[in-house]
Amino acid sequence: MTTQTKPIDAYSLPTPNGQKIHIILEELGVPWNYHRIDIGKGDQFKPEFLAISPNNKIPAIVDPEGPGGQPISIFESGAILKYLGLKFGQFYPTDPRQQVAVDEWLFWQVGGFGPMLGQNNHFSVYAPEKIPYAIKRYSDETHRLFRVLNTRLEGRDYIAGDYSIADIAAIGWAQSWERYGISKQEFPNFGAWIERLNARPAVERGLNWGKDVQSKPLNEDKEAQKVLFNQR
Incomplete structure (x- = not known):
């Protein structure tokens, strides 16, 4: 070790x-x-x-x-x-086949689950013009991705076999499921998974790390929005 x-x-x-x-x-x-x-x-x-x-x-x-x-x-x-x-x-497993599974779902998160939920949040909350097509586009894609995750978790405790970096990558984004209109009743495998992860002490500590510093909510902080959005 x-x-x-x-x-x-x-x-x-x-x-x-x-x-x-x-x-x-x-x-x-x-x-x-x-x-x-x-x-x-x-x-x-x-x-x-x-x-x-x-x-x-x-x-x-x-x-x-x-x-x-x-x-x-x-x-x-x-x-x-x-x-x-x-x-x-x-x-992260040592077996090559298990590594492939972890990599697949790690890349699924960094390439899709995170970016699509981020776009959903941006167009629903921060965009100065509420564009119905954009809101529906990313809302539908968010729902689809949660369905993919729920299907993957059928009969599994964790995304890629044992608890791995694939689960660690997804949990922070998944925490906002209610904001995106996701129902644990519709996606029970997802609901069981997120409760399982939230019960881990290290996950709880990691999710809360740094939250002791108070900051103005981004949707109220116009100066921060200028820094973060619409840059070339």
Whole structure:
């Protein structure tokens, strides 16, 4: 089992993507430091953050004990999850067929489940013009993705066999199911899964990490919206 003597630095916020990293670090039980990147104030555009996250998005990590014992920085939540799972030999299988299953559902989340729910939220809550077609388009796709997840969980406790980074990737986004009009009665396998994950102490800690810092709700913070939306 790999040990970690120096803390891993996590540059993040308690958003669904940031929560993935908080959860896996808590699950691994390794030392880590939390560095709050206030994206509403433009911290993500500072040169020191861009040096480790050139896409100016959270989360990112710096592992001072990377490959060969040298520091390594990693951006993109899926890449971080896979790196940590491989490094510590937890939550990512060693069997190649099982790895494929985890990768499929990890990429399903980062390529679809997260972005589509994000677009749903944007056009429903933040868009200055309420465009019925866009709202319906992303609402329908959100419902479809929850149905896909529910179907996958038929007869399974976790998405890809054992509890893995595939579950960790999805749980933060899935927490907003009520906002998207999703019903546990319609999707009972999903309902059982989310309750199962929420019962894990590390998941609870990871989901709540950083929420002690109070900030103005984004839908009320016009200055933050200027920073976050409609940039070229």
